[in-house]
Amino acid sequence: MIRTIGPKVDLAGLIADAIEEGREVHVVEATETKQGTLEAFAEALDFPGWFGHNLDALADCLDHLAEHATQPWELIVDHVAALRAADDPAYTGLHLVLADLTLRHPSIHVTLLAR
Template sequence: MTRPTGGLAGLLAGRTPSGVYRWHSHLDADALAHTLETAGWRLAHLDRTLDSREEALAALGEVLDFPDHYGRNLDALWDCLRDLPGPTVLLWDGWGALAHAAEPDVRRLLGVLEDRAAEGGFAVLLRGDGPDLGIAGLD
């Protein structure tokens, strides 16, 4: 796992690799969206309590504006993530409730998100309390 340097600014400038990170900022989503847009990125904000992997897959499709044919499974998630229209940050507030309830499912979801982030132009910020899954912080 690569250790981030330079926080959000480092990520947007390419000094920190794209990835899945814990993020402890209290910056509101509108301010984050503005910051991202200034740097040429867009924000997808997932901010709801989810009870299952199926709900998470559906919610990810909604906030990332996937096409209607999105199949709401891990393969379809991967395919649609590869077709994002430009650099994107997914801010996932409240991810921890699902991670506590269904850690294996969340690990699989995060694995797909991490694989896509490794290709660049995509990052995930997990904000809020959650289990220690060995995810580096971006602060």
């Protein structure tokens, strides 16, 4: 499942709800650039050194994490509005990667915070 929530969201409440529902939670802070956002994913999710810092590599790493997950998880990507405003093609590419992830792994929930 992928969903987008507007700017007036309580992040702490969102995290608490996901934990209460039995999901492990990971929060990624998007930036205004594709490169910065990819680096944020790598840091937040502890990607391996071979991560290629492109959308294909992001898809590969997320797929690997999802395949080896021991429980459902929630991926919260905060501040995606900044990326969308600065680089809409990068935002669209990221959205496609995340939507594909949720289709392949239904136990993964993705929430995009548009602020």
